[in-house]
Amino acid sequence: MPPSVRRRAGDLLLWAVVAAPVAYAGLTPPWPRHAVALLAGSLALLGLAVALGRRWPLAALLAVVFGSLVDGNFVFAIPVFSYLAGRRSAGAGRVAAVFAAIAVAGTAVNLGLLGTNPETWFLLASVLLFAGVFPWLLGRMRRQQRALAEAGERHAEAEERERRAAVERVRLRERARIAQDMHDSLGHDLSLIALRAAALELAADLPPAHRSAAGELRASVAAATERLHDIIGVLREERSGSLRPAGETVAELVDGARDAGLAVDLRADPDGGDLPPLVAHAVHRVVREALTNAARYAPGAPVTVTVDRAGGEVAVSVVNGPAPDGPLPGPASHGSGLLALRERVRLAGGVLDAGPRGGGFAVTAHLPLTAAPAVVDADRPDAPGAGRSGGLAGSAGDGLREDGGSGRGPRDRAGDAARRLREARRRARRSLLVAFGAPAGLALVLALVYYPLATAGAVLDRSGYERLRLGAERADLGLPRRQADPPAGSAPGCEFYTDGNFPFAEPTWRLCFTDGRLVSKERIAQ
Known part of the structure; x- marks a missing residue:
């Protein structure tokens, strides 16, 4: 299957997966007003996010985050696109800035404008952390692991090139020695032959026919010496194709x-x-x-x-x-x-x-x-x-470029590959630590932020609880100005307060009133 067709098939499958929760909720009654238009717009927004995901993964993530403001089922798509943003984004600065901006803006809107209770704010912040930040860190860790694998392959290739180059250097050095031996031995012998031939050619008592033969011999030896020089030149310097x-x-x-x-x-x-x-x-x-x-x-x-x-x-x-x-x-x-x-x-x-x-x-x-x-x-x-x-x-046919045309030898390239491998290993280890350490740290910070919000004006300590008398008017009890969030299924007419237990400030005391008078008080088992 061609890569382009495989990518399109993968994108179509991704859209079907993230669109399934939205489509199921939109097709299940009761249907709100403009249900068809809302469903069509939601599916189109998911399709746009998938289309943008390969080239602009951060924009795709923002699209599904904004979609969650209209349809809560978009929350199922946030982990998917967060993970893909980690896999496909080279840098971490912009994505981290976007998550920080979402956290700050969401806090300001929920606590400042909408008056959302701290428990709901904590739930939304936890969704951002574990559905957004944590999958993104996992995707980034996977990206670093892939880079580590590629660096390992390049390092192995560089080592293999260095090994071949070392073998080639030994082979060429031996060729040079052979060529030098041929030049020293044969060249010397041929020079002696040419010298003797020249002496015969100049001998006064030599017949003209023999003198001519000696001259021909000297010329032949000179030609042989020149051919030997050419052959040694070819032996010393290999060339592909013709000379x-x-x-x-x-x-x-x-x-x-x-x-x-x-x-x-x-x-x-x-x-x-x-x-x-x-x-x-x-x-x-x-x-x-x-x-x-x-x-x-x-x-x-x-x-x-x-x-x-x-x-x-x-x-x-x-x-x-x-x-x-x-x-x-x-x-x-x-x-x-x-x-x-x-x-x-x-x-x-x-x-x-x-x-x-x-x-x-x-x-x-x-x-x-x-x-x-x-x-x-x-x-x-x-x-x-x-x-x-x-x-x-x-x-x-060798070409002149590698590593930007630097002309460095195999040893330099092997050193570069080893350095890149060490750097990739360091980044992979750091990504692993961040992927699992950052969510835990952020969760602790989130709890530290949530605790003062949940306890502000809602804490009734044990001594204050002990001073409460049954039958007393509520207005005379001096209760905190704000109650803790009541447990699910609580009876009407009862109020709940916390003793400030860390980190979630869960309800500790239940006070029930009839006609404005305290009729019962009890500690809630935690």
Whole structure:
């Protein structure tokens, strides 16, 4: 089932669940006036809340809270949307502010305007706490648990990448050693052969035919030495696809990118002249990798290539705009292309900078024209470019971006993943404590607020109760100005007072009057 269809089916099921209590109450007699319109409006409001729930979960929660002012059956939907708000909301500040505003406004309306008794206010506040705040905290805890699981997966992936990178470094270091051994042994032997051939070619007593054969041998050895150098270069630096065409310029590279459909604007210095071979190779590599990056991550975006030679250095930059339709599909890049490019520029004595710019991406390199190239320690496995001649291996398909184009290696990414995992674990533990500790704390605060409201002017202590005499006029008893809420099913003509028991100040004394005289008094069993 496609995700969009699954989401719509889930929303429809959610609407049916939260609408069931409202619909049942609306379809059950007796029917009040405008019952049909009220039911239709309630169901439409629930549908609106479900529709808003994925994108604006807080607005959906507010919709059902306001609906409870008209129809008390909306209270069954409040826990559901509170939980979803916790699952779907990234931050907690706005939701907490909304709950606080509802509590303050509800208290002011009920106690200040409507004159609601404290017991009813306490009941409404408890509904807000256990039907609103507690489910929201559970949803937030579930969100943190999901984030913890995702962080664990990323950490495992980062560790696996680091393991593969370590294996690759060992493999490349061994390749470099093999290449160096071949160069040292075969190159030395071939040089000796060429030297002996040259000596034979110059020998005065050698017949012309043999001298010609010696010259051919010397030329063959020189060609073999050159081929050996090329083979070792390929062994030291892996490349996906074909090698760079001999003598290919940046302009030809840009023309090839244009032929492939990339919108490229080349701005090259007309007086730049020829560049040193190592610098020219580095410039070509920067442009090639950056164009590959633009084609993969910003297809259809305009690209500007600038090559400027001035002040003893050459500056090359490749800048692409934002992607109109997003990156091309494919596996995630591990940033090896950028690592290879950075090392290639470093070996040429330059520096490379790459990162987002203006909604797109920019790759900039500055290379000196006369500086000596940097040296790579091929025996150090953790060295950038270890075991490679002329830079890290990085194919055009590697891409340049990961983690915002920072170019950090697998160890850095593994460290970031471990740090994110620790942070996710800390947030999950904190959410668990808050989810169960906050309701208990809020309930205690609620009881502390409710107690003075319930006892104000309604407390009859034991000594005052003992002084009451049967048959006395009520007006002469000096009773508190306010009674406690009577228990259900109380007989008429009786009054109830509390002794101030904590935390709910339940009725303690029952006083019954006939014709304004006290005829009975008793303590209510609690």
